[in-house]
Amino acid sequence: MTITGPLEQAQLLETLVLNIVNHQSLIATKARRLSYAAAGRPIMEFGARRAQGPDSALYGTRAAIIGGANSTSNVLAAKLFDIPVASTMAHSWIEAFPDELTAFRKWTEQYPDNSALLVDTYDVLNSGIPNAVTVFKELRAAGHEPVGIRIDSGDVTTLSQAARTQLDAAGFPNAKITISNALDEHIITSLLHEGAPIDNFGIGEKLITSASAPVLSGVYKLAATESNGQSTPKIKVSASREKLTIPGDKQVYRLYEPGTQRAFADLIALATETIVDATSLTVVTSDPLSVDRQQRLTHFEARPLLAPVDLSNTTSIPVTTIQATTQAKLAELPRTTQRLVNPDLYPVYMTTTLSQLQTSLLNKMTILAD
């Protein structure tokens, strides 16, 4: 992202922009990882009570949907952002009645066509499922079909398999099984590897806080100043080459195999450079650890990623549209870079002009310091 403006104004924005972009990118990324692990099964966002503050729940939910979650139990987020709401019931509903069967009946009276019964308040297999089956039969007799059950504790593989068997035997093969118990992408992968018959995943704290990596360390750096129409590129030097900034006003191109939607690398150039689709271009990898930093690219189509945003145009884009665009963009990236464990690195290059500018500014600053 490039922000251009009077220095004082651009500086005032730093903390807010970083806060929003870091937070929401983090949660969207986590949702993407969970969605990848769930391999097509819906993800329900359940994290409001464990988010780091009320707004964190609200905007975290929005980001989770963009990243690939399918629905949320956060009714305010669902209302404000027009995203699907996921129905759920609480253990306290069950406890508020004299017994579980009465609690289930009272719930299905309210929601005859949208009842996912929570079966683990007392004992999943000996109480929860039998009581759910009783109520499901009553529902069906009254002309309704149950949605299914939710399990929120215990060994999920064992319980979901036994629950599936009991529901099938009772004549409810279409009743869905939802699981929600401190799930993350690795637990989901393991459950599916074991063949647990799970239809939906409800994911709370691990998604809404990105618990495995709760910080995205995005930065906001001065890249250039302008005076009398003259742009001066700027650099922040660091003992670590990874923290060295890339100077100047820039454009980023995504490089595709010609005529396809298959992206294979990104290329950072100065905004003043012209990048044309070419059969051959020498570039420099931006990975400071790479041994062979010069690379020759052949046969690509370059499409710019940065486009101006008109802040006076406040038409908001529907969240589900942003979700669809994001998912389409992700689908363009190499499959090998998308796996959860040991992903291949997606290459990011700089043009030789930009790389030379970075090196010359670094040398100048090092000389100044001597």
Added chain:
Amino acid sequence: MTITGPLEQAQLLETLVLNIVNHQSLIATKARRLSYAAAGRPIMEFGARRAQGPDSALYGTRAAIIGGANSTSNVLAAKLFDIPVASTMAHSWIEAFPDELTAFRKWTEQYPDNSALLVDTYDVLNSGIPNAVTVFKELRAAGHEPVGIRIDSGDVTTLSQAARTQLDAAGFPNAKITISNALDEHIITSLLHEGAPIDNFGIGEKLITSASAPVLSGVYKLAATESNGQSTPKIKVSASREKLTIPGDKQVYRLYEPGTQRAFADLIALATETIVDATSLTVVTSDPLSVDRQQRLTHFEARPLLAPVDLSNTTSIPVTTIQATTQAKLAELPRTTQRLVNPDLYPVYMTTTLSQLQTSLLNKMTILAD
């Protein structure tokens, strides 16, 4: 915390109460850990740009101060909650000028009596400190004393030691050294163990997100219902004894050595029980893994922890007062329970009456389920 009210109203509060209490307790606890590690040196909260949303930064900062942080760079939090603000300068300030020396001079012109110069934009020892010393001498000649320097990258022990030597040699033994580079309680402990001459710690992302443990899994459970003045205790059963709820309307007592502020345990009782200072009382440990669950307590003074809150009284208590109260309460706990690594467990007991109620409800529910 106990919340009493009509079931529907109390239920509506669940998500909001959990969100706020979980989040702010988490950050206050993390601040306590950092403050413990810093062993008396001030902690400055620097995390706004990495918090999980703008409100998370704001209320996270408030919680950090309560937990033991001393100041914040979040000017809005400082203004709203009347807490000390910590001055800092950005790398972009330095980069915005033709050279570091000019940038330092322009800054000290603005803040002659409150200048902490950031010395790592180009090279700490060969550029940052020498330029800072030049400006400090000019400041002193003009009748002002510098505050000190801040280092935000590199090997902090080496750099702080060399910086201390250079500042002392230049005649500035009182110039403070502030460090701020992805610090947490373990890095602080290690730096101080090595004898790094650090005066202040600026802590960003690891504090404001509680990065090492970003979720506090507090729950909100139905403990009792009331009908026609008759209270009925409720329980939520789980396959794991740790997730079993403690039924009934309760009071929590902190147990002190008589006549002192030295607490040694907490005791959970039914609100209807009378707990008097006693020389002998049989209690049950709430630790489900304990082998010997019955314990005999002798010679204690019991002081109730739960007091009614009048929600119609909206007088807000100053954050610094809450901080002082919190720190005084923490000081009452055994030192052995406060260390960062391998702390002793602080005992929490139940009365035998409460324990028997829990067991009888558990048995009843298990029978129901059979």
